[in-house]
Amino acid sequence: MQGLYSVLLWVIPALTYLLGGVLFIKGLGDLTIGTLVAFVAMQTTLFPQLNTLLRVATQVRASLALFTRVFEYLDLDIPIKEAANARTFPGGRARGHISFEGVTFTYPSARKATIEDVSFEVPCGAHIALVGSTGSGKTTLGYLLSRLYDVSEGRIRIDGIDVRELKLDALAGAVGVVTQETYLLHASIAENLRFVMPEASEADMIAACEIAQIHAHIESLPNGYDTVVGERGYRFSGGEKQRLAIARTILRDPPILVLDEATSALDTVTERAMGGALRSLSEGRTTISIAHRLSTVRDADQILVVKSGRICERGTYDELLAAGGEFSRLATGERRS
Structure with missing residues (x-):
């Protein structure tokens, strides 16, 4: 998932510039150079936040696996038990x-x-x-x-x-x-x-x-x-x-x-x-x-x-x-x- 994000981080802005350039040259829509640059800048700001969410999701999955092991240990029966009439030394x-x-x-x-x-x-x-x-x-x-x-x-x-x-x-x-x-x-x-x-x-x-x-x-x-x-x-x-x-x-x-x-x-x-x-x-x-x-x-x-x-x-x-x-x-x- 992290590798895929890294690829998209570089590919999507390039595709945005390519598509925006084609639309601007052909005069399709009301697209301006300023709008295109602003859209790419918004992507640059948005992607790091998405990356943070992806990292949190990875940490949550790892934590769930860890907690599963912890609770397995906590659920184990204790083999060494104190006798009901246990005593101390005189x-x-x-x-x-x-x-x-x-x-x-x-x-x-x-x-x-x-x-x-x-x-x-x-x-x-x-x-x-x-x-x-x-x-x-x-x-x-x-x-x-x-x-x-x-x-x-x-x-x-x-x-x-x-x-x-x-x-x-x-x-x-x-x-x-x-x-x-x-x-x-x-x-x-x-x-x-x-x-x-x-x-x-x-x-x-x-x-x-x-x-x-x-x-x-x-x-x-x-x-x-x-x-x-x-x-x-x-x-x-x-x-x-x-x-x-x-x-x-x-x-x-x-x-x-x-x-x-x-x-x-x-x-x-x-x-x-x-x-x-x-x-x-x-x-x-x-x-x-x-x-x-x-x-x-x-x-x-x-x-x-x-x-x-x-x-x-x-x-x-x-x-x-x-x-x-x-x-x-x-x-x-x-x-x-």
């Missing part, structure tokens, strides 16, 4: 003891289980690392703990309470997740940080950003914490967005941390600095680190090696390296790469 805050008991999980429409009969415990304040090759099911375990999905079999408990029996707000307040892919709003840095804690003071935000090694960079920006990050944070690098996500989680101060490749977009120097910061942050809270880079989990109290949805090895970094099993194979491959 005292209002979780202590952080986690237990996976015979957990099996299959994604909807999948033929094979992603997680099969996984059992382990994470004591309060302990640091557990989940490692394994791509597609082994590490991230899925994090999804199940934060109840983005419900287990197919078995149960996951926090402080002895099945996560399916907890109020969704209580579970969200207990588990802080920093994923490999960050989600930032088209708003200022301060608004993105306060999204998880609206009552946070400026001092709280600065303290969280200092731990996340991002405060100095924010201070160097012309508008500081009032800087707009852009849609999905496009004005910041991958490492900067990841550090902002970490700062946002720190600000919320959850008793349980799930770090899913939380430092994957950081350079080596910043990652080392972040490693010390995260170790300090992990003190006194339960931490589950999901990592491909095995060097980032050296300090974990215990490492669980996941292969094909099952835990095939457990132990400390040095113990697993000496065992010569799956972990040793992954470590050797990492050093070669």
